[in-house]
Amino acid sequence: xxxxxxxxxxxxxxxxxxxxxxxxxxxxxxxxxxxxxxxxxxxxxxxxxxxxxxxxxxxxxxxxxxxxxxxxxxxxxxxxxxxxxxxxxxxxxxxxxxxxxxxxxxxxxxxxxxxxxxxxxxxxxxxxxxxxxxxxxxxxxxxxxxxxxxxxxxxxxxxxxxxxxxxxxxxxxxxxxxxxxxxxxxxxxxxxxxxxxxxxxxxxxxxxxxxxxxxxxxxxxxxxxxxxxxxxxxxxxxxxxxxxxxxxxxxxxx
Amino acid sequence: xxxxxxxxxxxxxxxxxxxxxxxxxxxxxxxxxxxxxxxxxxxxxxxxxxxxxxxxxxxxxxxxxxxxxxxxxxxxxxxxxxxxxxxxxxxxxxxxxxxxxxxxxxxxxxxxxxxxxxxxxxxxxxxxxxxxxxxxxxxxxxxxxxxxxxxxxxxxxxxxxxxxxxxxxxxxxxxxxxxxxxxxxxxxxxxxxxxxxxxxxxxxxxxxxxxxxxxxxxxxxxxxxxxxxxxxxxxxxxxxxxxxxxxxxxxxxxxxxxxxxxxxxxxxxxxxxxxxxxxxxxxxxxxxxxxxxxxxxxxxxxxxxxxxxxxxxxxxxxxxxxxxxxxxxxxxxxxxxxxxxxxxxxxxxxxxxxxxxxxxxxxxxxxxxxxxxxxxxxxxxxxxxxxxxxxxxxxxxxxxxxxxxxxxxxxxxxxxxxxxxxxxxxxxxxxxxxxxxxxxxxxxxx
Numbered sequence: 224x225x226x227x228x229x230x231x232x233x234x235x236x237x238x239x240x241x242x243x244x245x246x247x248x249x250x251x252x253x254x255x256x257x258x259x260x261x262x263x264x265x266x267x268x269x270x271x272x273x274x275x276x277x278x279x280x281x282x283x284x285x286x287x288x289x290x291x292x293x294x295x296x297x298x299x300x301x302x303x304x305x306x307x308x309x310x311x312x313x314x315x316x317x318x319x320x321x322x323x324x325x326x327x328x329x330x331x332x333x334x335x336x337x338x339x340x341x342x343x344x345x346x347x348x349x350x351x352x353x354x355x356x357x358x359x360x361x362x363x364x365x366x367x368x369x370x371x372x373x374x375x376x377x378x379x380x381x382x383x384x385x386x387x388x389x390x391x392x393x394x395x396x397x398x399x400x401x402x403x404x405x406x407x408x409x410x411x412x413x414x415x416x417x418x419x420x421x422x423x424x425x426x427x428x429x430x431x432x433x434x435x436x437x438x439x440x441x442x443x444x445x446x447x448x449x450x451x452x453x454x455x456x457x458x459x460x461x462x463x464x465x466x467x468x469x470x471x472x473x474x475x476x477x
Numbered sequence: 478x479x480x481x482x483x484x485x486x487x488x489x490x491x492x493x494x495x496x497x498x499x500x501x502x503x504x505x506x507x508x509x510x511x512x513x514x515x516x517x518x519x520x521x522x523x524x525x526x527x528x529x530x531x532x533x534x535x536x537x538x539x540x541x542x543x544x545x546x547x548x549x550x551x552x553x554x555x556x557x558x559x560x561x562x563x564x565x566x567x568x569x570x571x572x573x574x575x576x577x578x579x580x581x582x583x584x585x586x587x588x589x590x591x592x593x594x595x596x597x598x599x600x601x602x603x604x605x606x607x608x609x610x611x612x613x614x615x616x617x618x619x620x621x622x623x624x625x626x627x628x629x630x631x632x633x634x635x636x637x638x639x640x641x642x643x644x645x646x647x648x649x650x651x652x653x654x655x656x657x658x659x660x661x662x663x664x665x666x667x668x669x670x671x672x673x674x675x676x677x678x679x680x681x682x683x684x685x686x687x688x689x690x691x692x693x694x695x696x697x698x699x700x701x702x703x704x705x706x707x708x709x710x711x712x713x714x715x716x717x718x719x720x721x722x723x724x725x726x727x728x729x730x731x732x733x734x735x736x737x738x739x740x741x742x743x744x745x746x747x748x749x750x751x752x753x754x755x756x757x758x759x760x761x762x763x764x765x766x767x768x769x770x771x772x773x774x775x776x777x778x779x780x781x782x783x784x785x786x787x788x789x790x791x792x793x794x795x796x797x798x799x800x801x802x803x804x805x806x807x808x809x810x811x812x813x814x815x816x817x818x819x820x821x822x823x824x825x826x827x828x829x830x831x832x833x834x835x836x837x838x839x840x841x842x843x844x845x846x847x848x849x850x851x852x853x854x855x856x857x858x859x860x861x862x863x864x865x866x867x868x869x870x871x872x873x874x875x876x877x878x879x880x881x882x883x884x885x886x887x888x889x890x891x892x893x894x895x896x897x898x899x900x901x902x903x904x905x906x907x908x909x910x911x912x913x914x915x916x917x918x919x920x921x922x923x
Binding site for chain 2: 272275276277293296299301303307308309312313314315318319322325326328330331332333334358360374378
């Protein structure tokens, strides 16, 4: 059996010694749109960042198609949260999208005509090509999100991790993003999306990961995204885990 | 100009150039104060090296400054990570502690019995570019060449690292190593600049050119080049003034100094770059204060023009197709504008051929009527949307519409047209819809 696109073994992650994810075991299927769902502070973004090696693991490991992330980087695309960068930075829309090609170019080589052409195609996929020359501060929030999506498309990956791409975007952008996600799936890609809008989970996603500091459940949306599971994910039964985490942070029993 | 002055000018412009380029990255990454910590923390290193080596050994002192400078920056990082001190507090603490230690060490050296006075360490505090010699230029040129060449070589890597470090890391760039390389170059430039500009003001040479250049362009490449040029020019002019060269050109001494080379170089260079910065803040296109004030004024003028046309249209609307003249008093009663202001707006509109003055008052011309019809339609569509789409009470919409409608772009108007046409409103179609609220006299008051 071929290795799954993403396999997480016993992952525990801590910020300043306070655990935010406990013993997550997860295998994600190929060619699916996968939503990561959970309340605020459930560790959704942390799960993605840990999978990408951006935060250190306290224990456990992550494998991308059966190999560690460091070996499989070229297979992975990333859309960070929009607020994570300074949008007053002096670059144009095209500059940002070109950054997606940097990984392939390697050291020293500059993006050339081929990369420019490709970046423009990625911009066209999110209906942003006419704005290629704009400074990024002049974009609306939804347009900024689409630029980030185009940059990930320029990475030309097999697996995409997206951190809240639907947060605070207009209806046109939401439709554009959903369109791109479906195209990606048709082209055989796997897309993992941190998603906060429970209303649209069933409509947009095939597979769902329910998370609240630990894995509540994961599986096809039809069978996993149930009322009972949502109760478990969002219900207030986690005080014990929370208190335990707090005790670990303080380094003494609560 | 003497040969020595040339040496100084070349040295300070090299320094200004490379400091400006590197500093741009620090400014963009909001690390402007790191340069400040670097230079202040370098002082104890200089003194320690002097004590250890037992004399003024140039490269040795640079190495000492380099080490303590980096130690200072590392300490800030560690304090933030391991104690709960916030970054600004940590920067302040480290900066003043290292600087205090440096001052203490340097006065100890000054008071040493043999050779201490020759150390001239006090020049490192404010800088004395006049003391530069040919070897200093070689060193500066070497440092600048290496740093600028590396920046060109690794431009793409530094660009993605500065804009989005998390993305750069996920893409596999060794962000920590790149960060250390950047910090090391910053330290190297700072230390190389200490003898001529001094500990206290070296930070300004790093920050000010980049901050000034940011006003002129929205492209990183141009910002870096411009920042280098501004830094070099400030360095050259500053050292020329400091060396008293200006006196030679002007034929008199504008600073009233008796003897030449009396002004410390560092402060003069910094004041020169500050002048460049202030100039940029004022007159830069788009971002500058004057450009923004001008844009604000233009928007106000346009708003006034549009208000005049719409008010004229509302006064003559019921008599159409006859376009009646409207008296100034009538117009004054309609809106809260002054007589002088109204006269100015009418003159502007007259100049554009939109209205004409008649003995009875003001009258819309043919093009004016078309423009007024378009504006009124936009205004009423927006009001209609506010009432039906945003549930705002009819007696409030006029004011809300007033404050926004002048900014509505063609795309929003198209969308409004489409929604209006799709609605069952009796006015749907080409004509100007009726006002959704009572148009009273003075109803437009703020």
